[in-house]
Each structure stands twice: as C-alpha cells, then as structure tokens.
Amino acid sequence: MGRTPCREKTGLKKGAWTPEEDKKLVAYITRYGHWNWRELPKFAGLSRCGKSCRLRWMNYLRPNIKIGNFSREEEEIIINMHQALGNKWATIAAKLPGRTDNEIKNHWHTNLRRKCLKQNLKLPESKPDTSSKQKLEFNTLLPSAQSVQTLESSSPLSPGPSLSDFSSSSTDSMFVTSRNWLGDEYSTVSSPDKFEELNGDFWTEPYMAGNSYIQENFQQTWVDPGIQFPLYPLFLEDYFCTYGSYEEDYMFN
DNA sequence: AAAACCGACAACCGCCCCGTC
DNA sequence: AGACGGGGCGGTTGTCGGTTT
Structure with missing residues (x-):
C-alpha cells in the first residue's frame, strides 16, 4: 500500500522528550484532546511526528x-497471562490498571523472563495460537481473587493494601520510586511520615502522574503561544468519558 | 581513575487492524 | 469491494546510569 512513513519530512525531532515538549503536549491534549495524532503536533507547536506524541502521551x-x-501480584498476572497469551502486551496491560504495554514489555524482558527461565517455567512460542484467544477467560489467569482485589484497590485512585510493594526494598522509601521521570527532580516521598501527610488527599484527589511536576509545570501552560486552536470541533466529551475527572481539574481550576 | 560491560528503560520503526469513503 | 488513512501493537534499537574489572 505504501503508507507514508511517520517522519516523511526531515526536521522532525527524535529522541528523548524535553520537559518543555511535555508541557506543550499535556497542555494541548488537556485542552483540546487528541483529535488527530498526525495533525496534533502542528497545532501543539511540536516538531515531532504524531506517533511519537501518541506514544509519549x-x-x-x-x-x-x-x-x-x-x-x-502484578508480576504473577504478567507471568500467567504471558504463558497463556504470549507477547500480547496490550492485552496484559489492560488487566493491570495504570500500567502500559511498553512498561510491561520492558519489565518482562529485563526481569520476568529471566525469573521464568530460572524456575523452568515454559515460555510460550513467539507466535501464540490466536485462534483460541477470544475464548480466554482472563480471570482464570489471575493468581487469585484476592490479588485482583488488591490490584483494583491499589489503582492510582486508592491506596490499596499493596503500597509497600511499590517501594524498593528499603523500608523508608515510599510508594513511588525516584525514577528520573521527565528527567527532572521528581517529587518522591521518602519517608512514612511524609506519606502520612499525603495520604489523605493524594488518593482522593484526581491522580496526576508525577503529581507535583505536572501540577507545578502544566497548569499554567494554558495560554501557551505555541498552541493553536484545532481545525476540528473539540472532542472534549469523548475525552471526559475517557479520562474522568482529571481534565475537569485541569480545565476548570 | 578509566574503560568495559551490563541492565533498565525510553523511544523508534514497521506492520497490521479497522473504520471510512 | 477495495483503497486509504489513522491508530494500535510488538519488536527492536539507542541511550544512560550503575557496576565490575
């Protein structure tokens, strides 16, 4: 068919995203939604291809x-589902709230795969039998009903009982690791005391990835001069349906 | 202290699916 | 029915930071 490649023009930026680019993308999407990934970067003032924007978002x-x-629990689910489905990362991700297929895929390749080999677990062929996939009952792949409960209650909107699992082995680190998210100083809560301070509001407020980073940097970017109004009608209704109260917070604060 | 190595993860690429015309 | 285009997915690569030699 000969589709035009994503970067048909030279001059489009590649590589790591800068905080500035992130700001533009978040500001644009929270305001206008992602009505068309291919066109979006133009209006958002980004010299990136649409696919890159989509992936980043x-x-x-x-x-x-x-x-x-x-x-x-999450690892158990990944292992079980991977044994049944193979490399269906998106399907697996759908069962793990807040996790992305890319993250799961990376985690599999860097950790779980080795674990499975160590335990002599049979790894599926690279091309799983897709003929039976629609009959698959996902719940049978989950470790236990309790685990499901745990996962659901540990979604970003609620603390859940598995908080300790999000921290590293050290007992005084908190639920979010200090991964260099967006390459900036990323607010991590480093002690249980600090967690107590946050605990009340954090889990009841609409979740924002990177919390303070986004709050501090993105909320003031509404009138970014680089952003243009889209040609198409806004799809905010659709956007609200998808993302719940998050953008209401952004839009109307 | 420097080089080599390795693991983790972010991002790109190309193919496929599906909706639209 | 088939061409087209956008979005989604999975494989792969590039980069960076930490560890080992």
Missing part, C-alpha cells in the same frame, strides 16, 4: 499512569 503523560516497581 500514552506511556508517560496521560493521567493514571502508575509509576513505580511492579508488585508481586
């Missing part, structure tokens, strides 16, 4: 992204 900037280590 989906994997790191959109609300409700869970940042931190994988819990044991």
Whole structure:
C-alpha cells in the first residue's frame, strides 16, 4: 500500500522528550484532546511526528499512569497471562490498571523472563495460537481473587493494601520510586511520615502522574503561544468519558 | 581513575487492524 | 469491494546510569 512513513519530512525531532515538549503536549491534549495524532503536533507547536506524541502521551503523560516497581501480584498476572497469551502486551496491560504495554514489555524482558527461565517455567512460542484467544477467560489467569482485589484497590485512585510493594526494598522509601521521570527532580516521598501527610488527599484527589511536576509545570501552560486552536470541533466529551475527572481539574481550576 | 560491560528503560520503526469513503 | 488513512501493537534499537574489572 505504501503508507507514508511517520517522519516523511526531515526536521522532525527524535529522541528523548524535553520537559518543555511535555508541557506543550499535556497542555494541548488537556485542552483540546487528541483529535488527530498526525495533525496534533502542528497545532501543539511540536516538531515531532504524531506517533511519537501518541506514544509519549500514552506511556508517560496521560493521567493514571502508575509509576513505580511492579508488585508481586502484578508480576504473577504478567507471568500467567504471558504463558497463556504470549507477547500480547496490550492485552496484559489492560488487566493491570495504570500500567502500559511498553512498561510491561520492558519489565518482562529485563526481569520476568529471566525469573521464568530460572524456575523452568515454559515460555510460550513467539507466535501464540490466536485462534483460541477470544475464548480466554482472563480471570482464570489471575493468581487469585484476592490479588485482583488488591490490584483494583491499589489503582492510582486508592491506596490499596499493596503500597509497600511499590517501594524498593528499603523500608523508608515510599510508594513511588525516584525514577528520573521527565528527567527532572521528581517529587518522591521518602519517608512514612511524609506519606502520612499525603495520604489523605493524594488518593482522593484526581491522580496526576508525577503529581507535583505536572501540577507545578502544566497548569499554567494554558495560554501557551505555541498552541493553536484545532481545525476540528473539540472532542472534549469523548475525552471526559475517557479520562474522568482529571481534565475537569485541569480545565476548570 | 578509566574503560568495559551490563541492565533498565525510553523511544523508534514497521506492520497490521479497522473504520471510512 | 477495495483503497486509504489513522491508530494500535510488538519488536527492536539507542541511550544512560550503575557496576565490575
């Protein structure tokens, strides 16, 4: 068919995203939604291809992204589902609230795969039998009903009982690791005391990935001169349906 | 102290699916 | 029915930071 490649023009930026680019993308999408990924960068004032914008948004900037280590329950689910489905990362991600397919895929390749090999677990063929996939009952792949409960209650909107799992092995680190998110100083809560301070509001407020980073940097970017109004009608209704109260916070504060 | 190595993760690329015309 | 285009997915690569030699 000969589709035009993503970067048909030279001059489009590649590589790591800068905080400035992130700001532009978040500001634009929270205001106008992603009505067309291919056209979006033009209007958002970004010299990136649409796919790159989509990936950045989906994997790191959109609300409700869970940042931190994988819990044991999550790992069990990944392993079980991977044994049944193979490399269906998106399907697996759909069962893990806040996790992205990319993150799961990376985690699998860097950690779980080795674990499975160590335990002599049979790894599926690279091309799984897709004929039976629609019959698959996902719940049978989950470790236990309790685990499901745990996962759901540990979604970003609620603290859940597995908080300790998000921290590293050290007992005084908090639920979010100090991963260099957006390459900036990223607010991590380093002690249980600090967590107590946050605990009340944090889990009841609409979740924002990177919390203070986004709050401090993105809310003031509404009138970014680089942003243009889209040609198309706004799809905010659709956007609200998708992301719940998150953008209401952004839009109307 | 420097180089080599390795692991983790972010991002890119190309293919495929699906909706639209 | 088939061409087209956008979005989604999975494989792969690039980069960076930490560790080992």
